[in-house]
Amino acid sequence: MSIDFSMIEEGIALITINRPDKRNAMDAEHYHGLSQAWQRVRDDSAVRVAIITGVGDKAFSAGADLKSWIGRKVELEEFWQTQKDQLLNRGLEIWKPVIAAVNGYCLAGGMTLLLATDIRIAVPHATFSVAEVKRGIIAGNGGTQRTMAQLPHAIAMEMLLTGDSMDAAAAERWGLVNRVVAPDALMETALGYARRIAQNAPLAVQAAKELAIRGPELGLAGGLRMEQMVNKILMGSADSREGALAFSEKRPARFTGA
Incomplete structure (x- = not known):
């Protein structure tokens, strides 16, 4: 289990959340690994565009692994360590394009990660939600901000306030994703976008x-x-x-x- 990083073609990096037994949910270790991957995308001149996906055919990411965070002691001083393990959706500035290949559940922190990407391809069985209100919290790391900015007001409010899921067809209809494709075409479609971008200046x-x-x-x-x-x-x-x-x-x- 890890955050995998590889250069799959010239100019194109692939980041893979590799924790399929947990629906690619992330504990502190995986968030740290994801932060390092984003920093490499930002800093490595060999990377012109990045694709992010999850292992398996069940989930892109279910967000934070809540069980691993419950009871975890966090020192108050960490609240002001705003650049520690910075993430794409938490404010890390990466101006290289990021493409999401959504292979299944895209929930909570997975959804806020999606909202920080630039181009999004999904499979028909993908589902999207910011259901934090059902757990007594809110969608952080830009969840409340980017949802409102990227979706029509009423649709965004429905997602944020009910916590209900949106299917792939609705996500495409409302512009949350660019395209919905068959599972066996997911990565090739994402690569198609990445290749066209990588050819540009x-x-x-x-x-x-x-x-x-x-x-x-x-x-x-x-x-x-x-x-x-x-x-x-x-x-x-x-x-x-x-x-x-x-x-x-x-x-x-x-x-x-x-």
Whole structure:
């Protein structure tokens, strides 16, 4: 049982939550391993895009392994260690695209993880829920915030307040996932997205993601100005020159991230 990390193709990393006997729920050790995997995605220039999934055909992740957390003593000082074992859904800034391949249950912390990804592929039997209110707590790590931001108000409130599940067809209908595909097509579909992204200029891809995510905080005028500034920087890059040359020569561009 572990968090597995591998480079499956040039530019493409695969992170796998490997705890199928617990529906890929995570205890402190697995959360630590996941944090390390995210930091590698952020820091390793060889990674242009990452895919995250769970082992087996039952669950993407059921979130936190509650039994392992019950009674666990946490020192009060940890409350202010806000960067310790930071996660994608808890605020770690990763501007490389992340694709979720949802192979089953996507519950609680698994759902908040999903909400922090960029492109999402699911199998027909996948189910989605933020059922924390049924356990006397709330959906943390962005659960209340991203659910409201990414779904229509009434649909998000229904999920947050009832704790009821959403099936894959509804998730696709409401835009929670991009596509629902047969189980045997899940990873190949996710890889298809990853390959197309990895072929693009990595600096431009990261800039586009960051601006898109920061945009609501900046407002339209601020967002437009930031676009101008970032494009000014990118136009001086080797990748920008390569992109223009490849277009004129009618050939695929060879981007290096410089």
